[in-house]
Amino acid sequence: xxxxxxxxxxxxxxxxxxxxxxxxxxxxxxxxxxxxxxxxxxxxxxxxxxxxxxxxxxxxxxxxxxxxxxxxxxxxxxxxxxxxxxxxxxxxxxxxxxxxxxxxxxxxxxxxxxxxxxxxxxxxxxxxxxxxxxxxxxxxxxxxxxxxxxxxxxxxxxxxxxxxxxxxxxxxxxxxxxxxxxxxxxxxxxxxxxxxxxxxxxxxxxxxxxxxxxxxxxxxxxxxxxxxxxxxxxxxxxxxxxxxxxxxxxxxxxxxxxxxxxxxxxxxxxxxxxxxxxxxxxxxxxxxxxxxxxxxxxxxxxxxxxxxxxxxxxxxxxxxxxxxxxxxxxxxxxxxxxxxxxxxxxxxxxxxxxxxxxxxxxxxxxxxxxxxxxxxxxxxxxxxxxxxxxxxxxxxxxxxxxxxxxxxxxxxxxxxxxxxxxxxxxxxxxxxxxxxxxxxxxxxxxxxxxxxxxxxxxxxxxxxxxxxxxxxxxxxxxxxxxxxxxxxxxxxxxxxxxxxxxxxxxxxxxxxxxxxxxxxxxxxxxxxxxxxxxxxxxxxxxxxxxxxxxxxxxxxxxxxxxxxxxxxxxxxxxxxxxxxxxxxxxxxxxxxxxxxxxxxxxxxxxxxxxxxxxxxxxxxxxxxxxxxxxxxxxxxxxxxxxxxxxxxxxxx
Amino acid sequence: xxxxxxxxxxxxxxxxxxxxxxxxxxxxxxxxxxxxxxxxxxxxxxxxxxxxxxxxxxxxxxxxxxxxxxxxxxxxxxxxxxxxxxxxxxxxxxxxxxxxxxxxxxxxxxxxxxxxxxxxxxxxxxxxxxxxxxxxxxxxxxxxxxxxxxxxxxxxxxxxxxxxxxxxxxxxxxxxxxxxxxxxxxxxxxxxxxxxxxxxxxxxxxxxxxxxxxxxxxxxxxxxxxxxxxxxxx
Numbered sequence: 001x002x003x004x005x006x007x008x009x010x011x012x013x014x015x016x017x018x019x020x021x022x023x024x025x026x027x028x029x030x031x032x033x034x035x036x037x038x039x040x041x042x043x044x045x046x047x048x049x050x051x052x053x054x055x056x057x058x059x060x061x062x063x064x065x066x067x068x069x070x071x072x073x074x075x076x077x078x079x080x081x082x083x084x085x086x087x088x089x090x091x092x093x094x095x096x097x098x099x100x101x102x103x104x105x106x107x108x109x110x111x112x113x114x115x116x117x118x119x120x121x122x123x124x125x126x127x128x129x130x131x132x133x134x135x136x137x138x139x140x141x142x143x144x145x146x147x148x149x150x151x152x153x154x155x156x157x158x159x160x161x162x163x164x165x166x167x168x169x170x171x172x173x174x175x176x177x178x179x180x181x182x183x184x185x186x187x188x189x190x191x192x193x194x195x196x197x198x199x200x201x202x203x204x205x206x207x208x209x210x211x212x213x214x215x216x217x218x219x220x221x222x223x224x225x226x227x228x229x230x231x232x233x234x235x236x237x238x239x240x241x242x243x244x245x246x247x248x249x250x251x252x253x254x255x256x257x258x259x260x261x262x263x264x265x266x267x268x269x270x271x272x273x274x275x276x277x278x279x280x281x282x283x284x285x286x287x288x289x290x291x292x293x294x295x296x297x298x299x300x301x302x303x304x305x306x307x308x309x310x311x312x313x314x315x316x317x318x319x320x321x322x323x324x325x326x327x328x329x330x331x332x333x334x335x336x337x338x339x340x341x342x343x344x345x346x347x348x349x350x351x352x353x354x355x356x357x358x359x360x361x362x363x364x365x366x367x368x369x370x371x372x373x374x375x376x377x378x379x380x381x382x383x384x385x386x387x388x389x390x391x392x393x394x395x396x397x398x399x400x401x402x403x404x405x406x407x408x409x410x411x412x413x414x415x416x417x418x419x420x421x422x423x424x425x426x427x428x429x430x431x432x433x434x435x436x437x438x439x440x441x442x443x444x445x446x447x448x449x450x451x452x453x454x455x456x457x458x459x460x461x462x463x464x465x466x467x468x469x470x471x472x473x474x475x476x477x478x479x480x481x482x483x484x485x486x487x488x489x490x491x492x493x494x495x496x497x498x499x500x501x502x503x504x505x506x507x508x509x510x511x512x513x514x515x516x517x518x519x520x521x522x523x524x525x526x527x528x529x530x531x532x533x534x535x536x537x538x539x540x541x542x543x544x545x546x547x548x549x550x551x552x553x554x555x556x557x558x559x560x561x562x563x564x565x566x567x568x569x570x571x572x573x574x575x576x577x578x579x580x581x582x583x584x585x586x587x588x589x590x591x592x593x594x595x596x597x598x599x600x601x602x603x604x605x606x607x608x609x610x611x612x613x614x615x616x617x618x619x620x621x622x623x624x625x626x627x628x629x630x631x632x633x634x635x636x637x638x639x640x641x642x643x644x645x646x647x648x649x650x651x652x
Numbered sequence: 653x654x655x656x657x658x659x660x661x662x663x664x665x666x667x668x669x670x671x672x673x674x675x676x677x678x679x680x681x682x683x684x685x686x687x688x689x690x691x692x693x694x695x696x697x698x699x700x701x702x703x704x705x706x707x708x709x710x711x712x713x714x715x716x717x718x719x720x721x722x723x724x725x726x727x728x729x730x731x732x733x734x735x736x737x738x739x740x741x742x743x744x745x746x747x748x749x750x751x752x753x754x755x756x757x758x759x760x761x762x763x764x765x766x767x768x769x770x771x772x773x774x775x776x777x778x779x780x781x782x783x784x785x786x787x788x789x790x791x792x793x794x795x796x797x798x799x800x801x802x803x804x805x806x807x808x809x810x811x812x813x814x815x816x817x818x819x820x821x822x823x824x825x826x827x828x829x830x831x832x833x834x835x836x837x838x839x840x841x842x843x844x845x846x847x848x849x850x851x852x853x854x855x856x857x858x859x860x861x862x863x864x865x866x867x868x869x870x871x872x873x874x875x876x877x878x879x880x881x882x883x884x885x886x
Contacts, residue, residue, distance in 0.1 A: 291725075315673060315695035315723045403694030407678055407719070408686060409702030414729065428698075479732065482701070 177564030201328040202267035213309045216324045234263050257281040261301035273582035280327040289418040290393050291316050322401035330574025336533045338540040339388050342374040346642040352377045352503050353650035355495045361488040363481035368473040371511040373399040379650035387419030412482045429474040429485040468511050515544040522632030526625045530615035532637045537645045546570045580605040580614050662712040668734045671743035672754040673722030676777040679828035681719045696721040706842045713842040739771045739841045746776035747804040771844045773822035780827040
């Protein structure tokens, strides 16, 4: 068999950037634009997508060598392919939609045995303090939360991922549930400092003069001295013209980003890679630019280097914190640098786009409809795209940080979208569609002809309100255009809710339906969760995350415990994705497929120029089964491409 | 016209809230519009636009409320909101002396630059944190008075009231948390808006009010107001 590591493989470094331009494919059609709402992908791109014949092979993660000499993707182009196709969809389309077992069976069990050994490294490290921490949390973690049962019910029997979470491994999650608790004021400084140090993730922002600007945990008076130490260390290397990028202390990784007069520090015990932490810091910087703009930030410090930036940033701490917390909880969107869209039929989205375009105000630059943080529709000028990092800031403001929604009414918000233009403000009109107002006949809500989803699917428990909130976002460069955009909203609301076609109800139904569930995507698959990123569209989709049980739980778990387990499970899942992502995007990695097994879960990453797929299953799921499941997900995503992703959007 | 169900004459009033950050502007609005209160409300970003009707014996006032963010960096946008406003609520926190200073600055700016006839109310919020507030709210919840000796007041009623009288402002002390005096503020403002001002705000033919395009736009959005106006005898 060809599954043993092959040293003859030509090294083809893949850039750490997800941009497909670095991909080794010879086809120019596959170097897609970096921005999401692009017009189209060439059909050629899809034809390549139709032939994902990458081999699944074992991999020794410690060396990242990979036996696939074909560079992964196209056996036809590959000189002497040593890879075994998972399936041959283009040659013999499989009516069932997923991989043919006969071909998969060639992968054999021998390779499985190898792969089980492959990711042993993380579990063997840091065993030292595992025991005592395990005893603290093991009970709670091993109990079955309703949320996880739901996730589990998506797949069949066998052992599910995270049935037992090994404590003491890197990314040890004992106490993760208390990560977001405030440090209470009442205690002595020693107690508060101990609490502060127990946090697994810290973000600090300070000026190059050493003035504290922001810290996720602990008020600044508590940690002022630490800020001073950080400033001294960074400045020392700065003066040496050899900036400090990061260092490790104990089990904490420190990553430093310097942006002009600002120092950003991330401290993580969660096992994220430097590149991942750096992109998180970058997002915090973008949030600051979004508040101030780059010229303002510069001029503040040019005139007075010792300025306390907290004053100009006043009121945005909650935005920084909600951003930081979404990273700490694990944000697929940030990890993949991509956006999530609401799954809608192509014709429905098209109709919404058209209504949107028809109502467009002259003053409009960008228009977005967003349901629960998922993009529904976007209209934009032909010349301009929207950048995912800008949208991340907007979504964070509207859906993660509660301020805008809680206030009610309509909002008019000056903000800078740094990736669009970091020099000036745009003005954002935000209005949430009130479900009662806009759905006059909720009883007779037209049930959209649903996709071929099995009727056996359990109804998703009603998600938290944020998952259903539908926001209209209208962005204009004109600060006086509020009333124009308000008028546009009125028109649009009327058009979206005509009795004949209640688009808004459709959107709400789709938002309520939640994320695509694995039983309907890959029936019988043992995969428990997946992330699928379409590289050309810079968008991703995934199955539902472990969510908090919202109905009264039958378990004896109290609400708090349920929430804690959900948080921890979700973090563990995201940690696996972070590890996979870091491995396949490491600077000199030339991986196409990575299969990793830990004691609590097995996982698979599959990278092609067209997509990135990451999935997780129980620890004993064979690689063959993973490959079948992965294949089924990819075929489903390709079939559903125009429902899952916004391709182009409305252009004017 | 003899129909007794005929709606009362109705007119729109543009009202702006100004004041230092975290004095409770949004909470006052939330109490007035939704009769609701949120602890630890997150700061407003930019400004929020809300509407609420206020029924007077003889007419209905539809407030179009601009709830502005109090942070310094938004100050330069304020003229956009108070321009053409017929009423302003300048809010301070009566447990925080600097907030009254800021409020005085806003009053001065409004008197200098806003519409000449603007009705300004000075509102000291967070009365629930004072001993007066504890007394007023005692019937509701027993949990108040938790502050040191139950009185965190730093600005006396006399001081603020004296200033308000000097400047010809309406004056109230309120608690958005308990709801005390909140509706009263808005009702008093509604009563204080001169009829003529209402006419000019609504009537497209108003000749003596220059630069009213924005308000006309507002009214275009409210066709029902236009109907009401037609049936208005005044």
